[in-house]
Amino acid sequence: MIVASCDIVRDALPDALAGRLGPEDTRTVLAHVAGCADCQAEAELIRALRLQPVRAPQGLEQRMRAALAAHRGWSFGGQRAALLAAVLGGLLLGGYLLRQQAADAPRPTASAPAPEPTTATAPLVPAAPERSVALPAPSAEVPVTGRSLMQALPGTTEASLYSSSATLDDLSEEQLRTLLKELES
């Protein structure tokens, strides 16, 4: 039997516990879990999440079908009619505008535009964690660690590293692998 490391096993655990791996791979994963307390704890967490899956409330399926039935005339035959109407409408409007331009009618004196209402728009909730920040250009020669990520991002603390994950998309594959290794060590 192949011996698998923790990082491989933890990647595969959701699939192993859901029966999406082949029998031999499943045995490999479960054999590792049996002998590793850390991976065992992770397996328990996954089992707990899968134990009570989120289910649609009663009646939602019927409401969806009813909404689709009401929508059906538009979605099948009516969609083409709507598209045709939109194209014709666009052509008519375009023609009208061209005629207006060609006539070059004198413009009436415009009255002062009404001022736009201004309202306070302070957000009710603080900005979502996933705001973009300027990152140093990813470089394969500069390994990214949790500590270096914190140094590169002003105001990043360990807690916010957990909570602010929008920066990960900007990292290279090499940097992500380094970060993952640090996380697992």
Next chain:
Amino acid sequence: MSTTAQLQRTDGEAPDDRRLVEEARAGDVGARDRLVGRYVDDVYAVAYRVLGERDLAQDAAQDAMVNALGALGRFRGDASFRTWILRIALNSARSMLRRRFRRREVAIVAAEDVAAAAEDPSNRAVVLSEAERVRAALQRLPEKQRLSVSLRIEQGLGYAEIAQLIDSTEGAVRVNYHLGVKRLREMLQ
């Protein structure tokens, strides 16, 4: 000494999804309704994981299903049908979230209703099961970690599919997933 194991997961797409889609496109109401029945739970679950509130999630899920199955011509088959419809669910939920913030109607509650009831000292009869504690903790994760964990464990999607769904990279999804799991374990200790 450990060696790398080649662990192959099976494709999650239902074998007759494509056939049902073609039949529904052709006007077969039965095929369309079977797709509703097949994906109502998944669509609702994704909406719920974004919104954290049942009524909003139902509205978003219904909108998503009508958008998806009411305009099947948009499904080109680049991704699996499941990934496609879950993406519509995600967009629908996020759109609802943005509208609610703009209208200042609601501050999104991160914890689940049952967890909130259990924290009420006057409601001592409510005891959370371990599964409910885990689900409540999941709702408290930041969105990308929450979605990566939920889509991986609850929906059974692979990292590449999740990346396609949430406009991320496979590597970032993988890190978000492991960060999310680590955070969950810390919260539940």
